[in-house]
Amino acid sequence: MKIIISDLSVKYSGRGESTLPRHKRMLLIKDDGTISIHNGKGYKPINYMMRTSGFEETIENNVKTWTFYADDEALEITLHEIYEEHIIDLPDGDPGLTRSRTEDQLQEWLYENLEKLTGKYRVRAREYETGDGPVDILAENIETEVNVAVEVKRIAAPETVAQIVRYVDALKEFYPDRKFEGVIAALEIKDKTFDLARRRGIECVVIPASWSEDYAFNKAMKNSEPTLFDIL
Amino acid sequence: MKIIISDLSVKYSGRGESTLPRHKRMLLIKDDGTISIHNGKGYKPINYMMRTSGFEETIENNVKTWTFYADDEALEITLHEIYEEHIIDLPDGDPGLTRSRTEDQLQEWLYENLEKLTGKYRVRAREYETGDGPVDILAENIETEVNVAVEVKRIAAPETVAQIVRYVDALKEFYPDRKFEGVIAALEIKDKTFDLARRRGIECVVIPASWSEDYAFNKAMKNSEPTLFDIL
DNA sequence: TATTAAGTGGGGTTG
């Protein structure tokens, strides 16, 4: 990896197009060919390019311009004045991130706890194919026996309503002799989404934030063997 | 800005949760409080935190652990062995990125050129409110005088079809005495999307890739004054 | 301040 601190300007052309006027910034060139340009703010680079396959240097009036190429993409960096340069060796084989509290785990937890949580829906299947993509959970109303498609989200947005409506429509079309309703289950549901859902006949279920503790506790109970986590 | 090359491990807890085992990586601390951890690959940090508001250092067995805080978030970095450290001054006032070939410009271009391009639609309005969100362009069929809602996209996906169908339905509901049709105009429309659109009675218009050159040319013509771009 | 929509979105998974 190479770090260059320089007064630089950038032009990118590829999927979109952008230009960046001269300013002192950090240029980061990783060994996998990734280029990124950082300024003093934010965690994202202001300009970047991945999977570079070619490289070219031109010098004019003692000013270097580097152009990096890939399929249909080009990133042109003019280094007006270089202040610092560092070579850093980062070894391969990074063990990588392990995540928890993901939507997948939320879905798993809800599948186990939907009936307890709502008191009226009994789960039947996960990732049930609707004909227009799989719905997260298929359940049924215990009293009315109507089938219920449940879309699980961390944060429900208006587009979530559109999504569940599509699934319900697809299910109705595919099984014309059965009844279907739609439910959104989310940790957070904004007012506007709530109103929109109600107007479309979609019910909203708010999942308590404590789900993750409950999930972790149950996981730990199932594994009688102590995990590495318990020891640490 | 501070760059630290270190053998480090990370724990994040906030909107989600994640852990990163020990490995030699780069820690980047920007003056705006942004933390990011990079390995040797990719342009994105593997772990990060923005808008940090607090900081704490603990030392155990000669090993430093830094914990960064923000509302409901915490990033804990244990620096097992520090190899390098660099302080870099990046001035504020970065002029920032200017983009072109954006969807906004595409929409502007199409508004000017829809009639020329299709030979049958005449534009009437941009960002026209349908009752279910604004549609990009409202036009009319020159021959039949039917109103046409046009959704502009760079890449049209099946979801785009659902979107334009919703708009057309909303318009029909709001103006029951008028006729409406839906059109998707995009640079790229995959087969499945094309088929789906046809089945739903939505017409597809493919925008030629040359639109951006035409757009730039016309912009230049309008401004008789030479721009900074022309000079450079 | 909250909401919406675009992004050079990225990235993984499935058919």
Place this chain on the structure above:
DNA sequence: CAACCCCGCTTAATA
């Protein structure tokens, strides 16, 4: 390869 969907999405514009 295309389609689909989640992401600790981020970020900018807008009401």
